[in-house]
Amino acid sequence: MLKNKVAVITGGGSGIGRATAVLFSHQGAFVFVLDKNADTAQNAANEIEREGGRAAAVCVDVASSEDVADAFDRIRRETPKIDILVNSAGIYLYKTATTLEEEEWEACLNVDLKGAWLCSKYGLPLMVGGGGGAVINIASTHAVRAQAHAFPYGVAKGGMLSLTLSLAVDYGQNGVRANAICPGLVFSPMSDEYFALNRQLNPEQLVSMQPLRVRISAEDVANVALFLASDMARCVTGATLFVDGGRTIFSGIRHGS
Ligand SMILES: NC(=O)c1ccc[n+]([C@@H]2O[C@H](COP(=O)([O-])OP(=O)(O)OC[C@H]3O[C@@H](n4cnc5c(N)ncnc54)[C@H](O)[C@@H]3O)[C@@H](O)[C@H]2O)c1
Known part of the structure; x- marks a missing residue:
């Protein structure tokens, strides 16, 4: 589905980003795996190449404009165009408006929201120059449905949805599509760490609150990203x-058994 396409995937060293990088490679894309963690980015690129795909690891902190500019300079030296940008790099920070410190606000917003904008800023010219492409922002259900004591993660993710709308409107005429995915609870290194730190929460109980009582994997999210990246979503x-x-659509109230 992605033959001859070039994909840039941030957070590609772990979880959803990694599963997306591997899947896109299986579908024929060359994948630039961007991550702050140089080792996991390289591991993901190695895994892709071992399986016969093509990939390059790029160590980048998406919160740093200098890093992101350098990363896309390097990408531009290797390829004249990119077709797909997946913004999956992210961190969570769960506090409240009064307990959050300013540095924490900046740390979270700079990675989760500014990072997606910076990668769009430097990635879009390579996409527009090649005749268009697809941006996929990995937001969260936190963007539209608040959880208690989960500030400012939801603010950053809500901003990602708004970023997606601006990109769609401003670059549609250039053949760029921009869409967002809101994952719920996904079993990944991020949620593993979260549950290890919050032992009072039972992941299986959270799964049982979903109408579909499935454990959502990083691959489940990657599959939807593949649809959005592919020509099957050319009008989306x-x-x-x-x-x-x-x-997200379930009120939580059950009449009957
Ligand atoms: N796991 C979930 O339940 C879940 C739910 C909804 C949304 N999400 C979102 O999906 C995305 C991926 O999450 P995941 O579960 O795969 O987490 P993960 O921790 O497994 O992967 C996140 C990756 O982002 C990288 N990263 C973090 N900060 C970075 C930075 N400043 N620059 C570059 N890379 C950076 C990490 O090194 C890591 O490789 C995140 O944006 C997250 O907020 C996750």
């Missing part, structure tokens, strides 16, 4: 797809 832009087992 500005959309948000929920990969949450129906959790």
Whole structure:
């Protein structure tokens, strides 16, 4: 589905980004794996090449404009165009408006929101120059449905949805589609760490609150990213797809058994 396409995937060293990098490679794309963690980025690129795909690892902190500019300079030296940008790099920070410190706000917003904008800023010219492409922003159900004591993660993710709309409107005429995915609880290194630190929460109980009682994997999200990246979604832009087992649309009230 992605033959001769070039994909840039941030957070590609782990979880959803990594699963997306591997899947896109299986579908024929050359993948630039961007991650702050040089080792995991290289591991992902090695895994792709071992399986016969083509990939390059790029160590980058998406919160740094200098890093992102350098990363896309390097990409430009290797390829005249990119077709797909997946913004999956992210961190979570769960506090409240009064307990959050300013540096924490900046740390979270700079990675989760500014990072997606910076990669769009430097990636879009390579996409527009090649005749168009697809941006896929990995947001979260936190963007539209608040969880208690989960500030400012949801603010950053809500901003990602708005970023997606601006990209869709401003670059549609250049053949660029921009869409967002809101994953619910995905079993990944991020959620593993979260549950290890919050032992009072039972992941299986959270799964049972979804209409679809499935454990959502990073690959489940990658599959939806593949659809959005591919020509099958050629008329889809500005959309948000929920990969949450129906959790967001469920009121939580059950009449009957
Ligand atoms: N796991 C979930 O339940 C879940 C749910 C909804 C949304 N998300 C979002 O999906 C995305 C991927 O999450 P995941 O579960 O795969 O997490 P993960 O921790 O497994 O992967 C995140 C990756 O981002 C990289 N990263 C972090 N900060 C970075 C930075 N400043 N620059 C470059 N890379 C950086 C990490 O090194 C890591 O490789 C995140 O944006 C996350 O907020 C995750």
